[in-house]
Amino acid sequence: MEKSEDDELERLKREKMKEIMGKKQGSEFPESPLRITDSNFQNxxxxxxxxxxxxxxxxxSxxxxxxxxxxxxxxxxxxxxxxxxxxxxxxxxxxxxxxITSIPTLLFLKNGSAIDKVIGTISPKQLEQKLKKYLD
Structure with a gap:
């Protein structure tokens, strides 16, 4: 496949994922971490x-x-x-x-509910294994 076909396939996958998850079609997923605060957390x-x-x-540190x-x-x-x-x-x-009593802590939420937590540092491989588990 050419690069443009790969890009189009990825775009279609993202749109389908949004549709499956019941989210607004126009809602974009950020490509960088969001700054979360007490006031914007629920939104x-x-x-x-x-x-x-x-x-x-x-x-x-x-x-x-x-x-x-x-x-x-x-x-x-x-x-x-x-x-x-x-x-x-x-x-x-x-x-x-x-x-949260120790940091760093990664909190995993799915449909608004906490489903997992990792306390301390984690390797990229370990994090990817966890992420893939929640995408299935």
Missing amino acids: IVDEYPIIVVDFWAEWC ACKPMSPLIERMAEKYSGKIVFGKLNIDKNPKITNRFQ
Whole structure:
């Protein structure tokens, strides 16, 4: 297949995924992590079927290597999974709601419900294995 055919196939897959998941056809999946806050959390959860939230803080040295991984995965899984970053120091309501006591923590939500959590750093391979499990 040529490059343009591959691009068209990917676009059609994304549209079909949105349709299957019952989301608005015009709703775009971001290619980079969303900035999630206490005030926009519910709107984001309501808009996208599968979300991975990275709970982090500026002072957290273990959180730093997770940031580029989350960026790469957001781009790679655009149209299928939305990634977000939530600073725990600035957003205590959501942090407390999900009982986040250690960072980094990745929280996986599907249709608004927490379905999995990873505490600590994770390799790209481990993260991809988890993501693929939720796409089936």
